[in-house]
Amino acid sequence: MQRAFGAPVIVPPGNADAVASWDTVRLTHATTGQRSERFTHAGTLAAGESFVAGGRRWDALAAPGHDPFSLMLFDAAHGVLISADALWENGFGVVFPEIDGEPGFDDIGAVLDAIERLPVRVVIPGHGPPFTDVAAALTRSRSRLASFKRAPERHARHAVKAMIKYHVMEERRIAHDEFLQWTAATPFLQTAWRRFGKADSDSPAAWCTRFVDELVAAGALVRDGAFVLDC
Secondary structure (H helix, E strand, C coil): CHHHHCCCCEECHHHHHHHHHCCCCCCCHHHHCCCCCCCCCCEECCCCCEEEECCEEEEEEECCCCCCCCEEEEECCCCEEEEECCCECCECCCCHHHHCCCCCHHHHHHHHHHHHCCCCCEEEECCCCCECCHHHHHHHHHHHHHHHHHCHHHHHHHHHHHHHHHHHHHHCEEEHHHHHHHHHHCHHHHHHHHHHHCCCCCCHHHHHHHHHHHHHHCCCEEEECCEEEEC
């Protein structure tokens, strides 16, 4: 976006130093095994601040849970909420702190409560199409959150499958041996396996291979001989 359109990039204050120094550990790119082209930021935007864009006033709202510095943007005059990963039509983003043994589920619940108090007419989520039935989305998200709280290992499996899917989306096509090398080099997967997968799998590679099989069975990935493909 910055290169193609010259658009200024604004980040939350908590991310500013990491972006400026391009600290891929603090930005989580290194820990999650993801790539991102380096960019520079033109300024910061904190919760409680506002700006005008597209002829609308947008208020920045704190949305911790998926990421401690995450923000939502709300156009109160028209009831438009850009919800990032705090609320999707059928859930919310991976709660990364919980994988590391830090609390995050309660933050998700608090943000869902905050959204319910807003006069939202339409949500533009970080993933998926915009939607208008906010009450139904909140109900589904709360049900999902409750199930994760009851069984944190279920959330961990969901998180690992999401990261595998995103990695294959980046690669488009990857040899299984290269995939196993990626699992061994990705700290997030190692941590998740140590905390949630050791009881039923003897290695992160075996654990993640099982999830590839599940994603293939669900139609989210495709196997082609020794390769795994996105679909």
